[in-house]
């Protein structure tokens with residue numbers, strides 16, 4: 001431990017002396033860290049919002065037929081069936097997906113009801129908020145639903161709107177309707193952790209799908225988000241990396257004399273290189289700390305002033321942010337890793353400096 | 363008797379310019395040895411070779427019977443066990459006097475000498491928290507000697523240590539080498555100045571790329 005102390009003290013002394021020179025890599029790491037934190041938090045905010053909105057409404061796993069009990073950590077198990085159709089009211093119409101269940105299954109959707117209640121009878125339905133606005137249909141109104149029966153015969157049925165629901169997902173609120181049905185040949189499972197759905201389904205025999213498969217538009221949007229986050233981060237990091245590389249090289253080249261003194265005293269290549277690696281580490285760490293502080297400040301501001309989003313594109317009103325500890329750790333470790341990688345090469349130059357220089361007159 | 367520092371058949375050239383040809387030399391006892399030669403005669407080159415900083419073209423250097431150029435490990439060991447004092451001021455500017463000495467102590471992990479004692483002996487205790495730039499040339503040289511001593515070296519090599527010091531300080535510095543000799547550490551000093559040789563037990567001169575014993 002003591003052995004490393006003196007290397008650290010030399011690094012500190014060198015860094016202190018060259019403070020001004022390290023301003024640029026310091027700032028680039030600061031901005032990189034801050035940017036990464038904010039970008040990741042916004043993307044995470046969107047993703048969590050989508051995942052939360054989808055999974056609170058839509059079942060996490062659907063299994064054809066009756067349930068087997070191989071899945072643990074379930075929150076709720078209900079029986080459902082799906083049927084496509086068209087809803088009509090006063091000449092307005094819209095394509096819909098009919099989700100049918102029994103009374104206890106429909107109770108599951110109580111939390112989304114903003115007006116009225118879930119269907120209690122076979123001739124009642126609940127429709128989404130968006131659909132209700134589009135059709136100008138309110139609680140108590142009668143609508144017609146046109147669908148194709150199993151025997152390929154078209155059928156039109158009248159329903160009374162028992163309630164309006166709002167899930168938070170445009171897709172559901174504009175095209176899902178809930179009604180009471182008997183012929184329920186899907187088992188719908190809600191898990192404690194919906195993100196595990198794809199793991200569980202591997203062990204299920206027979207026909208089964210997860211919410212991620214049923215909502216590929218959103219899950220692939222999340223994947224695209226993450227892809228862009230990675231690209232942006234890499235870009236920022238590479239810039240920070242080159243800043244570090246440049247300043248480490250400068251530092252080594254302007255300290256030839258000190259390096260040759262240290263070599264003449266018996267410092268090994270590794271020890272001299274380590275001085276410069278630690279130096280860039282110190283700069284990175286301070287850049288990271290300030291970057292995180294400013295990043296948190298920016299996030300707090302975003303959360304407080306609630307940056308509005310265009311409502312025709314986004315279903316959420318304000319820019320969502322959510323910071324996960326894992327994202328912070330990711331940011332910090334990536335930044336440290338980059339600064340290490342980019343400082344090793346120039347720091348190794350220190351080992352190549354001729355120790356004989358010390359004996360030569362200036 | 364085992365030699366402390368010994369070189370055998372050393373040859374060295376900078377490109378086509380031969381500086382040392384077949385040079386032999388050894389130090390066996392705690393004594394002060396002078397290396398005499400005009401500027402450009404190869405004293406610094408010889409010191410570089412003796413201290414593990416410059417590979418000779420041919421020949422061997424032994425420190426406590428260990429071939430110092432055999433591998434990197436031996437070379438590093440030799441650099442730690444040889445205390446170098448240079449002609450110019452060769453302290454690290456960013457470190458205080460105390461830190462300059464401490465890094466050597468930490469590196470070598472010597473427990474024979476305490477920094478405080480050495481500072482006391484070298485008469486620089488009150489300078490320990492100063493930076494090299496705040497010292498006179500003579501004071502810097504004292505610090506450099508203290509640093510060399512602190513690594514508990516087998517031998518101290520001083521390349522024209524009084525070269526840039528004013529005459530009144532010269533004697534003071536040379537007396538420090540007498541002290542080091544008394545502690546039991548041999549000293550080799552290069553110079554082209556007669557005052558220095560008055561402190562030496564033995565003087566060699568570099569003549570025609572060879573080392574000749576002059577007087578004892």
Ligand SMILES: Nc1ncnc2c1ncn2[C@@H]1O[C@H](COP(=O)(O)OP(=O)(O)O)[C@@H](O)[C@H]1O
Nearest residue numbers: 376379381399400401402403404405406407408
């Ligand atoms: N790096 C070098 N490249 C070429 N020639 C050198 C180099 N260093 C020293 N020399 C030459 O080698 C000779 C010996 O130099 P040096 O060992 O410094 O002598 P001294 O220390 O006795 O003045 C001189 O002629 C000098 O010009």
Ligand SMILES: [Mg+2]
Nearest residue numbers: 405406407522
């Ligand atoms: Mg010289």
